[in-house]
Amino acid sequence: MTDGIVWAFWGHEPLHHYRRMGSGAASIFKNGKWIEPWYERLHAEDTIRQAAELKINLVYTHFFKGFGLRAEKEQMERTRELVQLAHRYGIKVLGYCQLNSLHYETLLDEADDLEDWAGRNADGGIDCxxxxxxxxxxxxxxxxxxxxxxxxxxxxxxxxxxDGFHFDNSYNKPCYCDRCQHAFRRYLADRLHDPERTLGLRHVSHVRIPAFSGAVEAISDPLYGQWLHYRRQLTASVHEDLFGYVKRLSEDRAIVAHNPAFPRHYGHVNRIGYEPACSPDAVDIVFAENDGFIEMTEQGMKTQIEAYKYGQLFGYQVFNSSWLKDGQGNIRVPETSEEICLFEAEALAFGGICGSPWLMRPLKNGSRCVMDRADHTKTLADIFAYFSEHSALYTNVRRTNPVKVLYHPDNLMLAVKQGYLSLLAVVQSLVLKGTPFSYCMLDDMREVGDSDLIVLPGIDYISDAEVAAVRALSDKGHPLLVVGSFAAYNECGVEREPGSPVLEERDSIVRLPCRFDAAKYDPRKHFSAMSANIAHFDRSFAEVVGEMVSGVRISFSQPGLLCETASDAKGHYLVHVINPGNTETIDSLTVSLTFPLDGGQPPYAHCELYSFELAELKGFEWIDNRLEIDVRSLKTFCTLKLYGSSVKETAAIGAKG
Incomplete structure (x- = not known):
């Protein structure tokens, strides 16, 4: 359903929202003299035709902002006309659907009891x-x-x-209404068979929802921890209900997309009541709206890889709608071909959806928008055409990354800051060294190879049963890298005896102590922290990983490159390479792949290079168990495809695209 998508933002809010919001709002969209002509242009046939010529086949546009079906009827008719027009050009349309706003000034016309729908803050007032x-x-x-x-x-x-919906702000803020108080008590009564043991209470008939703390760095209050369990399940149930209803009504044809403000920074369950592991089958696409626009900064490199890795793990695809900002913190659009190419290359390599969240953004000059910038549109046109021709390299592929990082939802929820910093430190180190990795979970290890290295990043909150599952992995021969501490508490936050041998010492288990410079982590600039030196390992993390990986190992003659590996539907081995410093072309690059041959024949005899730029494959050579590939003129991105099982065949050396 979502394979081969090339997407674009197409104005997600109705005119009356901009008028009500006014001009002082901190938004890239606000009321101005350009709004109406720009808005009209969104609905023009010539604009839709241009989109189709760019190979765009999916847009999302305004539908429901929360003013009500009556108040928004006129603008919804504009949406209906736009849908009919887009369909004539082979473009599907998702309708923007706001899940976190009730505009009472108009919606009260339809719902006299609207106040009863509203969430309440801790002092009983309506939350806004x-x-x-x-x-x-x-x-x-x-x-x-x-x-x-x-x-x-x-x-x-x-x-x-x-053709589907973009459910925006689909997260669960803390609510203290009587309905939620009763629901929380029912949840506790159903979940806790022995509340005395878990909470120190004989019963839960009189408990109330704890006061929310946005600054909490670890959960010590057991009732607060149970509340977080409850909130993430509530959000999951709403997502599942929406997904099921959309699919049933559309006979499984419509697309469901969510923007749950994830990932951004630590404490996502505490802040927004959302955990993707709780409802992985209740969404097709997730918007990654954050500060993760890939770029080189003075502090280092920012990426959106974390979001793409969650998509790989949970089986959804990712719309990258990240914010790119200027030196004053104002949101801007990409200004150079290099910025655009990096954005699209990252999506191609890591399984995101190719497209543009800024193509139709207004330039605050009449009806003009970013699409009117010829150089900008030419860059996108070349990339979209390349993807349309070579989509088999990037969709329906299986990740073959030899390093697996254990994603543990309960630990991230309860350890909060320390748990997230541990995960971030591992991800940061792997990304910056160009080491391909994937996430995995203990309850689903189907994508974990027999010899894959499994990294356990600071997992302190873990049940006895899960500890046993980790031991079983070691028993099966999986190398385990324990970063920081492990299993200090059970899943309820009860501390285990200090010094107790939770994991027996063995050769396949390596422990790597880690300390954090938490002062360098600014949650408001989360993705900048991807490159900040927040973690201090007792040994080089990259060195330890290199020693422990027994699968394919990849290295480059040029530092600072990003890498991902996969296998396509025909079993071809794919290596995606990104040069984040693409303002300068790498004239000559050697890509080295070391295979565990164990005396056997080299597995691949052919190599092809694909790119939307002018990169060139100059040659490749086997040296014992190491394959060295000579790439020339790499600016931003290339994909290397290896195939063929007999080295006696003539090596096919070529560049595609």
Missing amino acids: WGGAYYRWVPCFNSDAFKRYMRKVIAYGLRHIGL
């Missing part, structure tokens, strides 16, 4: 989104709200003709 007093936040336990959203979905599919 982003501090905007006219945008009430709904309670996810409100059946009336959920019934209304079904009505919105049905209208979008049946009358507007949408």
Whole structure:
């Protein structure tokens, strides 16, 4: 359903939202004299034709902002006309659907009981989104709200003709209404068979939701921990309900996309009540809206790789809608071909969806938008055409990365800052050394190879059963790299006896102590921290990983490159290479792949290079168990495809694309 997509933003909010928001809002979109002509252009046939010529085949546009079906009817008709026009050009349309705002000034016309739908803060007042007093936040336990959203979905599919939905802000803020207090107590009663042992309480009949703390760095209050369990399950249930309803009503044809403000920084369950592991089958696409636009900065390199890795793990695809900012912190669009190429190369290499979140952004000059910049559009056109021709290299592929990093939701939820910094330190170190890796989870190890290295990043909160599962991995011969501490607490936060041998010492287990310079981590600039030296290992992390990996090892003659490996539908071995410093071309690059041959024949006899630029494959040579590939003129990106099982055949050396 989502294979081969080339996507674009197409104006996600109706005109009356900009008018109500005014011109003082901290947004790239605000009320200005250019808004109306720009908005009209979004709906023009010539604009849609240009999109089709660029190979764009999916857009998302305005549909429901929370003003109500009556108040938004006129603009929804514009959406219906746009859908009909787009379909004539082979373009599917997702309708933007706001999940965290009730614009009471108009929605009260349809719902007299709207106040009962609204979430409440700790002092009993109505919670508002982003501090905007006219945008009430709904309670996810409100059946009336959920019934209304079904009505919105049905209208979008049946009358507007949408091909799916972009559910924005689909997260769960803390709510303290009576409905949620009762629901939380019911959850505790069902989940805790012995509340005395877990909470020190004989029963939970009178407990109340704890006061929210956005600054919490570790969960010590057991009731607060149970509340986080409850909140992430509540969000998952809402996502599952929406997904099931959309799929049933559309006979499984419509696409479901969510923007849950993830990933951004540590404490995602505490901040937004969202954990992707709780509902991995309830979404097709996730928006990664954050500061992770790939770029080289004075502090180092920022990437969106973390978000793409979550998509690989949980089986959804990623729309990269990250923010690129200027020196004053203002959101801007890419200005150079190099910036655009890096953005698209990262999506291709790591399994994201090719496209542009900025192509139709207004230039604040009449109807003009970024699409009018000829050099900008030419760069996108070349990349989109390349992807359309070579999509088999990037879709329906199986990741073959030899390093697996254990993703543990409970540890990230309860260890909060330390748990996340441990994970971030491992990811940061692997990314910056160009070491291909994937996430894995203990309850699903199907994609973990028999000899893959498994990294355990500071997993302190883990159950006895999960500790046993980790031991079993070691028993099967998996090398384990334990970074920082391990299993200091059980899943309820009960401390284990200090010094107890949770994991027996053995040759296949290596422990790597790690300390953090937490002062260098700024949660408001999370992705900048990807390159900050927040972690201090007792030994070189890259050196330890290199010693422990027994699968294919990859190295480059040039430092600072990003790398990903995969296998396509025909079994070809793929190596994606990105040069983040693409303002300068690498004239000559040697890519070395060391294979564990064990006396056997080299596995590949042919090599081809693919790129949307002018990179060239000059040659390749086997030296014992090492394959050396000579690449010339690498600017941003290339894919190397290895295949053929007999070295007696003539090596096919060529450049494609």
